[in-house]
Amino acid sequence: xxxxxxxxxxxxxxxxxxxxxxxxxxxxxxxxxxxxxxxxxxxxxxxxxxxxxxxxxxxxxxxxxxxxxxxxxxxxxxxxxxxxxxxxxxxxxxxxx
Amino acid sequence: xxxxxxxxxxxxxxxxxxxxxxxxxxxxxxxxxxxxxxxxxxxxxxxxxxxxxxxxxxxxxxxxxxxxxxxxxxxxxxxxxxxxxxxxxxxxxxxxxxxxxxxxxxxxxxxxxxxxxxxxxxxxxxxxxxxxxxxxxxxxxxxxxxxxxxxxxxxxxxxxxxxxxxxxxxxxxxxxxxxxxxxxxxxxxxxxxxxxxxxxxxxxxxxxxxxxxxxxxxxxxxxxxxxxxxxxxxxxxxxxxxxxxxxxxxxxxxxxxxxxxxxxxxxxxxxxxxxxxxxxxxxxxxxxxxxxxxxxxxxxxxxxxxxxxxxxxxxxxxxxxxxxxxxxxxxxxxxxxxxxxxxxxxxxxxxxxxxxxxxxxxxxxxxxxxxxxxxxxxxxxxxxxxxxxxxxxxxxxxxxxxxxxxxxxxxxxxxxxxxxxxxxxxxxxxxxxxxxxxxxxxxxxxxxxxxxxxxxxxxxxxxxxxxxxxxxxxxxxxxxxxxxxxxxxxxxxxxxxxxxxxxxxxxxxxxxxxxxxxxxxxxxxxxxxxxxxxxxxxxxxxxxxxxxxxxxxxxxxxxxxxxxxxxxxxxxxxxxxxxxxxxxxxxxxxxxxxxxxxxxxxxxxxxxxxxxxxxxxxxxxxxxxxxxxxxxxxxxxxxxxxxxxxxxxxxxxxxxxxxxxxxxxxxxxxxxxxxxxxxxxxxxxxxxxxxxxxxxxxxxxxxxxxxxxxxxxxxxxxxxxxxxxxxxxxxxxxxxxxxx
Numbered sequence: 001x002x003x004x005x006x007x008x009x010x011x012x013x014x015x016x017x018x019x020x021x022x023x024x025x026x027x028x029x030x031x032x033x034x035x036x037x038x039x040x041x042x043x044x045x046x047x048x049x050x051x052x053x054x055x056x057x058x059x060x061x062x063x064x065x066x067x068x069x070x071x072x073x074x075x076x077x078x079x080x081x082x083x084x085x086x087x088x089x090x091x092x093x094x095x096x097x
Numbered sequence: 098x099x100x101x102x103x104x105x106x107x108x109x110x111x112x113x114x115x116x117x118x119x120x121x122x123x124x125x126x127x128x129x130x131x132x133x134x135x136x137x138x139x140x141x142x143x144x145x146x147x148x149x150x151x152x153x154x155x156x157x158x159x160x161x162x163x164x165x166x167x168x169x170x171x172x173x174x175x176x177x178x179x180x181x182x183x184x185x186x187x188x189x190x191x192x193x194x195x196x197x198x199x200x201x202x203x204x205x206x207x208x209x210x211x212x213x214x215x216x217x218x219x220x221x222x223x224x225x226x227x228x229x230x231x232x233x234x235x236x237x238x239x240x241x242x243x244x245x246x247x248x249x250x251x252x253x254x255x256x257x258x259x260x261x262x263x264x265x266x267x268x269x270x271x272x273x274x275x276x277x278x279x280x281x282x283x284x285x286x287x288x289x290x291x292x293x294x295x296x297x298x299x300x301x302x303x304x305x306x307x308x309x310x311x312x313x314x315x316x317x318x319x320x321x322x323x324x325x326x327x328x329x330x331x332x333x334x335x336x337x338x339x340x341x342x343x344x345x346x347x348x349x350x351x352x353x354x355x356x357x358x359x360x361x362x363x364x365x366x367x368x369x370x371x372x373x374x375x376x377x378x379x380x381x382x383x384x385x386x387x388x389x390x391x392x393x394x395x396x397x398x399x400x401x402x403x404x405x406x407x408x409x410x411x412x413x414x415x416x417x418x419x420x421x422x423x424x425x426x427x428x429x430x431x432x433x434x435x436x437x438x439x440x441x442x443x444x445x446x447x448x449x450x451x452x453x454x455x456x457x458x459x460x461x462x463x464x465x466x467x468x469x470x471x472x473x474x475x476x477x478x479x480x481x482x483x484x485x486x487x488x489x490x491x492x493x494x495x496x497x498x499x500x501x502x503x504x505x506x507x508x509x510x511x512x513x514x515x516x517x518x519x520x521x522x523x524x525x526x527x528x529x530x531x532x533x534x535x536x537x538x539x540x541x542x543x544x545x546x547x548x549x550x551x552x553x554x555x556x557x558x559x560x561x562x563x564x565x566x567x568x569x570x571x572x573x574x575x576x577x578x579x580x581x582x583x584x585x586x587x588x589x590x591x592x593x594x595x596x597x598x599x600x601x602x603x604x605x606x607x608x609x610x611x612x613x614x615x616x617x618x619x620x621x622x623x624x625x626x627x628x629x630x631x632x633x634x635x636x637x638x639x640x641x642x643x644x645x646x647x648x649x650x651x652x653x654x655x656x657x658x659x660x661x662x663x664x665x666x667x668x669x670x671x672x673x674x675x676x677x678x679x680x681x682x683x684x685x686x687x688x689x690x691x692x693x694x695x696x697x698x699x700x701x702x703x704x705x706x707x708x709x710x711x712x713x714x715x716x717x718x719x720x721x722x723x724x725x726x727x728x729x730x731x732x733x734x735x736x737x738x739x740x741x742x743x744x745x746x747x748x749x750x751x752x753x754x755x756x757x758x759x760x761x762x763x764x765x766x767x768x769x770x771x772x773x774x775x776x777x778x779x780x781x782x783x784x785x786x787x788x789x790x791x792x793x794x795x796x797x798x799x800x801x802x803x804x805x806x807x808x809x810x811x812x813x814x815x816x817x818x819x820x821x822x823x824x825x826x827x828x829x830x831x832x833x834x835x836x837x
Contacts, residue, residue, distance in 0.1 A: 046186070048393060049221070062424065065434055070648065076217075076647055078645055
């Protein structure tokens, strides 16, 4: 899938740059809202297809034997890699207005 | 096309159940064509089996069906052909299996496409439905797994959904056969419908995109008048979809539309084709660069809106806690790996303990009694000695051995393994192992193809199609042989029982043997990591690509169906394959044992010629000859070893008295082997070599078909063999050093 821009950012990009939260920083069983996926589209598409969309609620449920997160999103469980989780910008639900 | 005579009372519901005549795989002629599409792991194969009466192997993990399966049935006098497509999240064709699905929906021109959707994940599933609706109106949506959705506290209103989508929606539970009748009637109606319906089209495009489409669609119509979905093709071209661009460039697009009819069409002139591409490129420049993202987001928004309107969420959840509890243990940081080993060990232990009694009963029946009875009969009939020897001592004995040695462990092991698969444990194994694969530079899904290889390496090699990166797919293909396959489990179990289990006190023997087999399987997994890592560092250099894996919900295994499918599909098919190869192998073994050169049989020559090499490797000449004979199928290694030991050992074959075997138990087999000079080292090295040697000829052929490369086929064939020879040599030398 060719894209004109190599780095496509899905979702709005207007958060403050410093204090961005990443899914990888979220403690287990805390539900957060996905703001943006910082991945090129080849990396982002499989996530989008599995229901990881900006605006969705996502919750780290558990870590694997080697520390990769399992997240719950749209009623199903998804195993991510840690690097992938660090590319997902999220915000706490209480901040969302 | 021929139409069967229709029964007059076609409308009554009771008739319908009877009017479904399943035709299995006789798909030569049909009145209409049904394509089954859907996201991975939503039960397409189950629906397929319900419709066709076939028993396509189903498993609870995404990406199980990688090739399209075909079947047929007759409903109300019409023959329908059903094509089960690989599961896809979208039609954007990122991997080989997605491309198969997309090309079929696009160009296979099915009369009706049944989209199976998971009611508990409607939003995500609707995305695919909307994409398919862009291509065709002839769609029936089967809302499957409504029971599972209910457990998650979700209810979907099929009537509302039908109104939203504009195409028929049928709800049901395919695993229990619920809703299949309604699905049949709906599909039947849509397939034979002549008038058009107006399905919902997610009009997700901005004015700029629509304007570009208005320019491009006529060009495509002009270049490829028979293409059914010019608008869709235009959109893909605006998205710079390489596959579609390629199809336009080569003129294949015009051909594909006629693939099923086999008619030859004139290829569109090259300049016309290039004009389409040039036009698309120039139009693309006029569009905003994030146009693809906008389209994608809009599509998901539409899916979300629809699903919110038709579903009721937040009902009381039932049984969810169970899933969570299970996962807390099975993928836990601390218990994940130990539980994995424990589960494997228990499966082997049950197999080893359970197979003992039936194995010895079969051996008594087929070999002790059956063979001598047949021998007596042959002598009574005055059959010449060579014919009697070839057929009874060669063919019959080899076959009887295969059955006696392999049937009982397989009949226990496969159902147990299939139950685990059906339950949903395999993706958890993949998940647990992913980070190790990533460190080895391989794809996480290689863990799934590895599990598939535990069944059959050829199947494992085909399963690598779920991996979209060519480099990682090649790594998975080359290293798949390190998964201990069907044909090798019985060897492992038997040898472990004889040589390793026997070291322990008898009540612990089974456990110790099971532990040894688990050890060999683990060694295989470690070799897979190691060789993947070496390949990624050298000839197939590269980084692992990103990976996310869906963990399917645990589904209660359907015990009876699992027993049935695993006995029919796996046990009997594997056994049959082994028997087919055992027949010529038995004849060959008898011939080389009885054709003499300089007073010694050919087998003697081969065995004694290979004996020094075999001893250097901690094995013997018999084993090496057996591995040459067994290239077509690993299953016959043990029978060949036994026959060669008997025939060349000269201790069990009394002259003129026929052949005498007392292999009525595993213990007796062990005595025979020990009498043939086997030691604990021979047993251990046979187990190692059984794990680490060239793939069987079927797998080699499959690797060639998948890679289309002699070079990589040779690497995949010779690399494990070289590893095996090296490991066995080192073990033998060290063993002898230590043991003195």
